[in-house]
Amino acid sequence: LNVPFFNLLRQYEALRSEIEAAVLEVMASGSYIEGSAVSAFEREMAAYLGVNHVISCGSGTAALELALKACGVGRGDEVITTAFSFFASAEAISAVGATPVFADILEDGFTVDPLKIKEKITERTKAVLPVHIFGMPAEMDEINAIAKENHLPVIEDACQAIGASYHGAKTGSLGDIAAFSFYPTKNLGGAGDGGMITTNDDSLAVICRALKAHAGGKTGYEAAALLGESAGLSGENSDAGLSGLSGLSGIGGKASEFYDPYKYYNYLIADNSRLDSIQAAVLRVKLKHLDTYNQKRSLIAAQYNEGLANQALSLPRVKEDGSVEHGWHQYAVLTDSKDDLIDHLSSKGIGAGSFYPVPLHLQKAFSFLGYAAGDCPVAESVCSRSVCLPIFPELTPQEQEQVIEAVNGFGRS
Numbered sequence: 076l077n078v079p080f081f082n083l084l085r086q087y088e089a090l091r092s093e094i095e096a097a098v099l100e101v102m103a104s105g106s107y108i109e110g111s112a113v114s115a116f117e118r119e120m121a122a123y124l125g126v127n128h129v130i131s132c133g134s135g136t137a138a139l140e141l142a143l144k145a146c147g148v149g150r151g152d153e154v155i156t157t158a159f160s161f162f163a164s165a166e167a168i169s170a171v172g173a174t175p176v177f178a179d180i181l182e183d184g185f186t187v188d189p190l191k192i193k194e195k196i197t198e199r200t201k202a203v204l205p206v207h208i209f210g211m212p213a214e215m216d217e218i219n220a221i222a223k224e225n226h227l228p229v230i231e232d233a234c235q236a237i238g239a240s241y242h243g244a245k246t247g248s249l250g251d252i253a254a255f256s257f258y259p260t261k262n263l264g265g266a267g268d269g270g271m272i273t274t275n276d277d278s279l280a281v282i283c284r285a286l287k288a289h290a291g292g293k294t295g296y297e298a299a300a301l302l303g304e305s306a307g308l309s310g311e312n313s314d315a316g317l318s319g320l321s322g323l324s325g326i327g328g329k330a331s332e333f334y335d336p337y338k339y340y341n342y343l344i345a346d347n348s349r350l351d352s353i354q355a356a357v358l359r360v361k362l363k364h365l366d367t368y369n370q371k372r373s374l375i376a377a378q379y380n381e382g383l384a385n386q387a388l389s390l391p392r393v394k395e396d397g398s399v400e401h402g403w404h405q406y407a408v409l410t411d412s413k414d415d416l417i418d419h420l421s422s423k424g425i426g427a428g429s430f431y432p433v434p435l436h437l438q439k440a441f442s443f444l445g446y447a448a449g450d451c452p453v454a455e456s457v458c459s460r461s462v463c464l465p466i467f468p469e470l471t472p473q474e475q476e477q478v479i480e481a482v483n484g485f486g487r488s
């Protein structure tokens with residue numbers, strides 16, 4: 076029997092009646108954008124993660140860009156991130172006009188090396204962007220300490236790590252602001268694109284909320300003031316801004332008789348990146364099961380750790396003191412015969428992934444930055460050796476046994 080690398084339909088089948096009822100409820104409500112499903116999802120998620128603010132948006136990439144902009148990152152700035160991640164982690168930095176600066180990863184893990192971050196700080200550094208890759212929280216205590224010393228905000232890329240925790244706190248609550256993705260294969264996956272930003276900082280939350288939807292209305296006004304771009308309005312507080320607009324109110328009336336100037340003015344050049352109500356409805360159903368799903372991933376990882384006995388592989392390391400709860404978005408083994416292992420598994424009908432074959436500093440799109448092979452040797456070595464095995468909550472014990480047997484049989488023809 077074939078073992079898929081991932082199968083989304085199994086989760087859908089298990090939750091079918093709940094999901095379909097929730098989707099139909101949105102359809103019948105006539106409220107498809109920013110409706111009650113979205114606000115309920117944001118509230119429930121804030122409670123789940125233990126954060127003050129959840130701002131839903133269109134994708135994880137958008138969440139990263141919004142978070143970067145909210146931290147004031149733009150042209151001429153540098154942001155230090157990891158050399159080992161999905162392209163979007165660094166793409167977002169470039170997309171807001173800044174330069175990604177790549178730091179190597181830890182020898183015995185997949186996350187960024189805090190000491191390498193420290194070495195890369197210059198007077199142009201504007202933020203630090205660690206990635207909780209494969210669901211493994213980055214070394215946040217060290218990263219936060221380095222960032223604090225240098226007065227830099229920390230933006231967590233938590234796209235692969237929803238539900239993971241570090242020293243008792245959930246990812247997304249560990250830095251100044253965080254980005255998550257609801258891409259369908261993520262630990263919490265929608266039925267399409269989606270994302271969110273999380274933060275405990277009231278000002279960052281206002282700016283993100285404004286920037287994700289045209290920066291209009293009161294939120295847009297407040298965001299503009301916070302960003303120090305008062306959009307031509309006088310006065311420091313919002314009342315002064317509102318009265319400054321009353322002259323534009325229309326024919327012979329007070330502003331409020333015709334329209335709310337807060338509502339119909341836009342204060343910044345922003346974006347349109349909202350989470351659809353249908354996506355929020357699907358995600359609300361799945362959020363209730365997220366801890367169970369993550370526990371299943373954890374169990375599968377533990378069984379791989381126990382069952383995999385091929386000396387040619389090294390298995391993912393997890394701290395044994397219980398201080399970190401891994402999200403197990405991916406289970407990656409390292410081997411010097413990566414292509415052969417993937418071919419071997421494929422010949423037995425087993426899906427495997429190569430994440431990530433190219434380190435970010437050597438990506439084609441970043442060739443203009445002038446990095447060369449050897450600049451981040453650990454990430455380069457991991458990219459050439461990493462093979463991800465099937466891990467998803469609905470993987471059956473029989474399927475997992477098949478994977479373990481196939482991996483253990485690799486190289487013993």
Ligand SMILES: Cc1ncc(COP(=O)(O)O)c(C=O)c1O
Binds near residue numbers: 234257258
């Ligand atoms: C680490 C990481 N960052 C960013 C993203 C971007 O998320 P999205 O695909 O929702 O834009 C992803 C996922 O695709 C990711 O895995």
